[in-house]
Amino acid sequence: xxxxxxxxxxxxxxxxxxxxxxxxxxxxxxxxxxxxxxxxxxxxxxxxxxxxxxxxxxxxxxxxxxxxxxxxxxxxxxxxxxxxxxxxxx
Amino acid sequence: xxxxxxxxxxxxxxxxxxxxxxxxxxxxxxxxxxxxxxxxxxxxxxxxxxxxxxxxxxxxxxxxxxxxxxxxxxxxxxxxxxxxxxxxxxxxxxxxxxxxxxxxxxxxxxxxxxxxxxxxxxxxxxxxxxxxxxxxxxxxxxxxxxxxxxxxxxxxxxxxxxxxxxxxxxxxxxxxxxxxxxxxxxxxxxxxxxxxxxxxxxxxxxxxxxxxxxxxxxxxxxxxxxxxxxxxxxxxxxxxxxxxxxxxxxxxxxxxxxxxxxxxxxxxxxxxxxxxxxxxxxxxxxxxxxxxxxxxxxxxxxxxxxxxxxxxxxxxxxxxxxxxxxxxxxxxxxxxxxxxxxxxxxxxxxxxxxxxxxxxxxxxxxxxxxxxxxxxxxxxxxxxxxxxxxxxxxxxxxxxxxxxxxxxxxxxxxxxxxxxxxxxxxxxxxxxx
Numbered sequence: 001x002x003x004x005x006x007x008x009x010x011x012x013x014x015x016x017x018x019x020x021x022x023x024x025x026x027x028x029x030x031x032x033x034x035x036x037x038x039x040x041x042x043x044x045x046x047x048x049x050x051x052x053x054x055x056x057x058x059x060x061x062x063x064x065x066x067x068x069x070x071x072x073x074x075x076x077x078x079x080x081x082x083x084x085x086x087x088x089x090x
Numbered sequence: 091x092x093x094x095x096x097x098x099x100x101x102x103x104x105x106x107x108x109x110x111x112x113x114x115x116x117x118x119x120x121x122x123x124x125x126x127x128x129x130x131x132x133x134x135x136x137x138x139x140x141x142x143x144x145x146x147x148x149x150x151x152x153x154x155x156x157x158x159x160x161x162x163x164x165x166x167x168x169x170x171x172x173x174x175x176x177x178x179x180x181x182x183x184x185x186x187x188x189x190x191x192x193x194x195x196x197x198x199x200x201x202x203x204x205x206x207x208x209x210x211x212x213x214x215x216x217x218x219x220x221x222x223x224x225x226x227x228x229x230x231x232x233x234x235x236x237x238x239x240x241x242x243x244x245x246x247x248x249x250x251x252x253x254x255x256x257x258x259x260x261x262x263x264x265x266x267x268x269x270x271x272x273x274x275x276x277x278x279x280x281x282x283x284x285x286x287x288x289x290x291x292x293x294x295x296x297x298x299x300x301x302x303x304x305x306x307x308x309x310x311x312x313x314x315x316x317x318x319x320x321x322x323x324x325x326x327x328x329x330x331x332x333x334x335x336x337x338x339x340x341x342x343x344x345x346x347x348x349x350x351x352x353x354x355x356x357x358x359x360x361x362x363x364x365x366x367x368x369x370x371x372x373x374x375x376x377x378x379x380x381x382x383x384x385x386x387x388x389x390x391x392x393x394x395x396x397x398x399x400x401x402x403x404x405x406x407x408x409x410x411x412x413x414x415x416x417x418x419x420x421x422x423x424x425x426x427x428x429x430x431x432x433x434x435x436x437x438x439x440x441x442x443x444x445x446x447x448x449x450x451x452x453x454x455x456x457x458x459x460x461x462x463x464x465x466x467x468x469x470x471x472x473x474x475x476x477x478x479x480x481x482x483x484x485x486x487x488x489x490x491x492x493x494x495x496x497x498x499x500x501x502x503x504x505x506x507x508x509x510x511x512x513x514x515x516x517x518x519x520x521x522x523x
Binding site: 010038046048049050052053060063064065068070071072074 | 204236237238239240242245246267268269270361500501504
């Protein structure tokens with residue numbers, strides 16, 4: 001069984017979104033657990049969809065947001081915790 | 091709290107106003123607080139000197155309300171649409187345009203006060219007017235998701251117990267990819283309305299599984315003809331046979347609206363043939379704001395007719411007998427390639443079928459004076475056996491319709507209304523050269 005660490009997910013997200021992060025002049029230090037990808041203009045709804053697909057492919061899991069709070073959907077710490085839990089259940 | 095959430099008004103009742111003192115006392119930003127049920131607001135005013143407190147006494151004195159009845163030919167709203175030249179055109183829609191539309195759909199959908207309808211379109215896109223006025227006509231609830239809630243439309247439907255859902259079809263593809271179209275996922279929906287772009291048969295099939303109790307309706311209409319001017323009810327038995335190239339018909343004109351299908355000389359084409367859709371009737375809007383030139387180009391009286399018709403720029407097939415209307419594409423999606431008339435929609439339908447990819451766009455490229463000299467295709471997929479696909483396409487289409495290149499891109503750009511942006515794709519090709 002593979003174990004996915006929240007930090008690994010975080011690194012993946014940051015590298016996947018490297019160019020919009022750079023365009024918005026955001027340093028990696030600023031991207032803490034409560035960093036909101038949508039509020040900070042890093043992703044829109046389509047960007048979100050592509051991020052989800054990328055996470056699914058990379059970690060080999062299926063994401064199902066039904067049980068996730070809508071406010072948390074674009075908060076980086078919440079996504080990481082969620083993926084970590086999903087991977088454990090697999 | 092208020093400033094972060096972008097909230098501009100808070101509704102409190104007189105009972106809770108004492109507790110609210112504590113909350114409002116902590117807000118430095120000057121607020122206007124209306125207490126229409128409280129005669130004496132002196133005490134609250136003293137406690138909250140930084141805010142503007144308005145009680146019942148202040149309201150009664152100088153605010154008698156008599157609704158003003160607007161003349162039917164006055165403007166209800168002006169909606170800007172993107173023009174083909176890139177300069178937005180302001181479409182003037184009157185009360186008289188809007189009323190017959192609302193009367194018809196309120197009855198057709200049997201709108202009731204218990205209904206809860208989604209308002210998901212941006213206010214700059216005219217379906218939003220439909221999504222608000224339709225429920226309001228019968229005192230039903232218009233439910234507006236936040237930008238974030240729209241990331242998970244399925245949760246919004248269930249959390250808010252929606253009974254009527256209205257969105258552009260691309261939202262359904264979005265939900266499908268997020269795994270949000272599970273069997274029976276949306277049991278509260280009684281009606282689902284799709285509009286704004288061609289509705290694919292597959293989209294309807296997936297939606298029907300997820301919303302088993304819901305009727306499904308496809309609407310069509312340019313802004314100039316007041317939101318929606320044709321309608322089609324999906325019938326699981328009959329409709330699959332009525333789809334054309336995998337696209338659901340746009341159906342029949344609203345009551346009072348007349349249809350004309352014409353060639354480029356504004357002569358009606360024979361039944362069964364493809365031509366530009368023109369429509370006349372009460373929903374024909376007042377034209378473009380401050381642009382009489384563009385207005386007279388698009389709003390015309392065809393030879394031998396007396397009524398004013400709007401040229402939609404959309405290609406439809408003129409129905410045989412009482413068949414529904416079929417949407418074929420934009421007049422500008424009909425191109426001449428090496429002198430042959432080509433409809434990009436037909437190429438896209440074959441591409442979708444053979445590749446299994448939903449997000450597909452074909453564009454003419456490079457452009458020439460008379461059209462284009464070839465076709466290029468864009469597919470929303472990261473990996474695909476392009477050689478194999480080209481072989482399959484070549485077996486189904488004549489050579490001049492087979493795309494010269496297949497571009498695999500992670501996302502096809504959308505315009506501000508959530509539709510595929512052909513021009514942006516052509517600009518990508520332009521930038522390449």
